[in-house]
Amino acid sequence: DAGVIQSPRHEVTEMGQEVTLRCKPISGHNSLFWYRQTMMRGLELLIYFNNNVPIDDSGMPEDRFSAKMPNASFSTLKIQPSEPRDSAVYFCASNLWGGGDTEAFFGQGTRLTVV
């Protein structure tokens, strides 16, 4: 398997524009997580899905952020409108829940810069 695939790897956009980040989890995994990484706050869980259903979005910072998972092989994280403080690295991760020792597999991340 190719692992968790995220696109784009880098995104530079102007304040106010819509940004869409994409993630393809590992085939067969049934949990998907979106994280944001910044120097100030470390790695924050934004939202997670179980069997394509959003379970907990309490980490989403504002209504400007939204996430979807229309099927088992694809998820998006959208920011509309984007702001400079959204600049961060966004990671998608997936795992197969069913045992407490299941590790999370991470994509390479999308580095977002909002100018």
Add this chain to the structure above:
Amino acid sequence: GNSVTQMEGPVTLSEEAFLTINCTYTATGYPSLFWYVQYPGEGLQLLLKATKADDKGSNKGFEATYRKETTSFHLEKGSVQVSDSAVYFCALSDRAGGSYIPTFGRGTSLIVHP
């Protein structure tokens, strides 16, 4: 709720020095514990794990022992190399809402000089 606390970095060492990165956790259940490593420009990848008390996880010369009595999972390596320079994350995975949610510490940057 669950949380992970790890020592702040950066940790700067000379090659072949001994490494310890401290990690303690708070959890309501009986979590599994992990160390992940992040190399520059990459995502996190699993380094080692332990699933129950007194288990020792090991990989690439790194070790960590699950200590339930002290709620700790300290990472150690006897002789670090320049190639070990990276950011290390301690994490736990505990069941919530039908999923096993990874909770991460803030990360500790390790810099190894030749």
